[in-house]
Amino acid sequence: MVKSYYAKTAMLWLCEQTPKDDWTVVSQSVIKLLDFLEEAIDTGNLPCYFWSQLNLLRFTSQGDRELMKKALLDIRQNLSILLARELCVYQPGLQKMLTQTTTQLTERQVRVCLARWNILFGVIGNLEFYLAMDTSPEGERLLSVLVHSKQFTASTVSRLLRTFSHQYILHKYLFKAMTVAPEDVTLQIHFTPFGHGFAWDAAPLIELLNGCDMRCLLGDPDAVRAWLRRQQQLPEAERPAGLPADLRSLGDLCDLLFNIPLLSQALRGSVLDKWSGHAVNSERAMEWLTHYQFKTFEDIMKTCLNEASCWKDKAIDFQTKVGMDYQTALRTACRFGVEVRRFCDDPETAREDERRRRRLPDPWGLLLFWLGRPL
Template sequence: MFVRNAVEDQVGTAGALEAAPLLQLVQERLPRCPHCSPFGQLLIQTVSTSGSVMEGLSNPTGALEVDSDLDSMYEFGPIHVQTADEFYTRRAAAPTSTGSHPTTAPPAPPCVIIAPTRNPGFVMLRQPRTPDCAHEHELLFSSEAFYKLMRCSVRFEQEASIGVRGTSGPSAEIERRCELGYDGNDAVPCLRAHWWPAQEFITRDRKQDWPPAKAREDIQLYGVHLVAKSPPGSPLGYYIWRISFSRAEVIASWHLTVQQRGSLLALKRCKAGLGKRGKGVKSYFMKTALFWVCQIVPASEWDSAVEGARWILHVLESAVSVRRLPCFFWADINVLQFLSAEELSAMTETIGLLRAHMDRLLMRWCAGPLSHLVEPVLRHPQEPIPEHELRVCLVRALVTSAVWDAIRKPCDSPRLAKYESFWVPRLLGSSAPGELAAMFHQELATTFLQTTLFRALLVAPDPVLSRTRVTPLPSGLLTLDPTPLVSLLQPQDVLEVLVNPLRVLDWCRQQHARPSAERPAGVPDHINSPRAFCDLALRPALLRRALCESVPGFREHLQAKLLNERMLLDRLRVFELSFHPQLGVFAERLRRKYDSSVMDRLQRALALDEDTTFMLAVQWWCELLRLLTEPVVQTEFRRRCAALPDTWSLRKYVFRN
């Protein structure tokens, strides 16, 4: 996931130059002091993926949809965010100019000073006066005006409307849309602050060294981000900024063990299984509770994901009872502070439902799209679930799911075509052999069929487990004979896989009537035994051909699935449609993209009258052409395309030397 996000961040960072003309126009129209305000100079410097997708805590393909938080952090600059002590120390140490020797050094970026507020986790930013300022007192840097930059940029870029989404986590989200609807990606404008506000995170007593001391030191040295988000009811809301620990959350999440990560994922699946009744507990609260448990309970004691999920629920229950859940990275922040009594009541209800129905909700999720197979053993909610029946049902569901997954992921899958046409050229162009190898393994080398069958083996009843042969390969991998697993399938499972067994059997016999040279390799002459069924069902290409040639309408069904996958892939960042790593091609695509729609886009983004919009459209085109022809911009564009960005310094956690 790191490699995929790094490539997308590279595209986003280079393509962000597209937004520069509009950002300049918007900032020129903002009320500001031309001498001390950062407005007038801010542009998008980097784009970095954050949220649960980057943390590895998102929802994999499964039966239940879970909201996956995918934020793109748009860091603006140049700007220097610093504390008052740092600012005045630097000012005192700065050499005074005599005026006799004009300086040739580039101008320093604008700076703002962090000012605390009564609410931990929120700050204001002061603009230090300059000798040329006409105002007597320092001005506050407006978070509302800053947020407007991103909002106007997204409105200008998108053809469809956007909406602003509320959130309980540390973000201020703008919902991006494309022609297919909400693309699942939120643009979060932010500023980088090389400042760590919570010394207690470093010095607090810990029962467990989690995250490790070296990771904590890295978190502190990097600092935080500031997003334009104010607390509810604040009289100075237009000037309040929220501290975002997004990078710290990624690093902490990457230090979770498999059992710890599985505990949160299991709880998120259960939450999704409750539907609307699961909305009472935010995933951010679950993650915060998990982090606190990891600091208390040794990793060796996490025996199962279910037990870990119950620990998380216990922390949440205790937090609701006292109306306080400390932020893991700054315990002075109470993440429940702004919840109403109704929201706390809904949270209590959801926690109770999760505790009461966790086993059955997890069973339904494990069965995936074949959850109806486990319903017979889940009918009586007050009775214990029979373990043997439970294991048999799970094996049946997983084996059936393995076959269908393999059928729907052919070698010409749009996902693999996307890998070849999009990821590989950019990884090669960025001279990133490690990332290319990792991406190859993720996209091509993972055998969906075998991994799902191994999952089935892990939950199989003991008699089946003892009959299953696992064979090591020279490469160090393992392979298994799934015949004992397949022997548990029922007639309805065979129907699920073969769609029309009689037609498929007839097709197999027809192939055996053909000369051996024309017969597909491995076709069984019958499918009445587990071994024969394996010979057909566990050869995805052969089974796909059999179904397409024998079952009416199956080929069209499969093509519709692949078309849907192409549509989902097209819902990547919208600017990929215009982005190209060669500046000349990129410029031409931008001209075609905006040729006839600049006025409409400007009017939608800025809500101006027609005459004013026309004048701004002329300015926009002039600014775009200037940007695309200036040598300094060309150099910057090539720099952004030349290497994979690692703005958050995360690569060292993925590729350890």
């Protein structure tokens, strides 16, 4: 494998050697980087950008360099796929948007597709995270483990977490949508101070959504509208909080899509299949939390031993960061590996680890999960 630091170093040297006007096409720029790296690996010489007397490849063997060349060849052969994946084109929803027409898309059309995809991903991800904390039995079991105080219940903790967690997903993807949207759209978005942050009107972004997008979000928009009208006929005290009048205006649509508790209630009351699909996805997403295993002492020791076996990498650190000469760095790194192995093999290390864990405050009764065995 080629270390990322090698690629970063090569990029810094290339930036010095290449006129800025030559950095136009992403794929061609990546090929320049691959060419530079391949030449450096062939010669076994890649000077550190910040200390040119230091050769980053000095400690690599011929076998190591052959593996690097194979990795570079693999990148060359799959460059288009890798670049597309990095740009998120591999996402099925976005891929469908970008291939709906056989004609080449203009820059504005591509930007609209990217913005729409981020909006959809943000709303759906936000909803499913909300459902994971609100309806998933896996989530409830997880929270019940954490709750040992009579002042808090699982649902209370769920609401506390929801307040500052699930909205983060929506805000993140709306901001991404704004950064890729066409300029004429972003110019309509105005920021105003709000407390310690700011508020902004996302209606210009929502206007980019089409009928297909609305069906993706709501399943049956007409059924959702009918549900909203029924709620409007209820006494005011019984209406859901933040209820919009209809979905025909951008403001009403924002009020529904960005009010995740209301959106969840609307889908559950009007398009149950759609809501159930999101609920299933959210439950699957929460399963990993209930099966999470805290690292045992043995796992930590394995990590330490793996680090000790890579003592040559430490030699580079000692040489570049501490300023040791080559021979001193090698001796110090070798000694480091020996000392780590001795530390891991010492029975007192395990006893001290357990003593320290037991001294930690444990108001939630989670120590047995950390230790990986009953107390």
